[in-house]
Amino acid sequence: MSLLKFLGLGGDRSGREAEPDSLVEIGRALESLEPEEARLAAAFAYLLARVAGADLRTGDDERASMAERLESFGGIGSDQAALLTDTALRVAETHGSTDDHLVARAFRDMTEHAERVRLLRCLYAVAAADETITTLEDNEIFEVATAIGMDRSDVIALRYEFTEYLGSMKALPRER
Numbered sequence: 001m002s003l004l005k006f007l008g009l010g011g012d013r014s015g016r017e018a019e020p021d022s023l024v025e026i027g028r029a030l031e032s033l034e035p036e037e038a039r040l041a042a043a044f045a046y047l048l049a050r051v052a053g054a055d056l057r058t059g060d061d062e063r064a065s066m067a068e069r070l071e072s073f074g075g076i077g078s079d080q081a082a083l084l085t086d087t088a089l090r091v092a093e094t095h096g097s098t099d100d101h102l103v104a105r106a107f108r109d110m111t112e113h114a115e116r117v118r119l120l121r122c123l124y125a126v127a128a129a130d131e132t133i134t135t136l137e138d139n140e141i142f143e144v145a146t147a148i149g150m151d152r153s154d155v156i157a158l159r160y161e162f163t164e165y166l167g168s169m170k171a172l173p174r175e176r
Contacts, residue, residue, distance in 0.1 A: 030080075041084070047119060100147075116150055124161065127141065
C-alpha cells in the first residue's frame with residue numbers, strides 16, 4: 001500500500017495487513033492523534049524527510065531537528081517523534097519520486113498559508129541542522145514550495161533567514 005492510501009488519499013484502507021512495515025510503524029506512532037491530525041503529521045514528516053534525504057545523506061543532527069519539529073508541530077512525545085522521524089526517512093527513500101508531489105499537494109489541501117510558511121521554515125531548519133544547506137536540499141525545498149502553492153517571493157524571504165547556511169553562499173576552502 002502506498003503512502004497516499006495511508007494518508008487517506010487513495011483507495012480504501014481495508015488492506016492494512018498488506019502494508020509495508022514502515023507504514024505500520026507510522027500508524028503506530030500516530031495512533032494517539034485524531035485521523036486528520038495523523039494525516040497532517042504524516043505528510044509533514046514525509047516532507048521533512050524528503051528534504052533531509054535530498055543530498056543522499058541524513059545525519060544525526062538532521063534527524064534530531066526533524067524529531068524536534070515533529071514534536072512541536074504534531075504535539076507528539078519525543079519517543080513518537082523519533083519513531084516517526086526514522087519511519088518517514090525510510091518511507092521517503094522507498095516511495096520517493098512516486099509520492100513526493102502527491103504528498104505535497106495533500107499537505108497543501110490540508111493547510112492554510114501560515115502552516116505552509118511554517119513547513120518551509122522547518123524544511124530550511126532541518127536542512128541547516130548540519131550547518132550547510134546543500135544546493136540539492138535548497139532545490140528540493142523550492143520544489144516542495146511550488147507543490148504546496150507558495151509564491152517564490154515567500155520562499156526567498158524564508159531562504160534569506162538561512163543565508164549563512166547556504167552552501168552556495170559559503171566561502172570555498174581556499175577562500176577561508
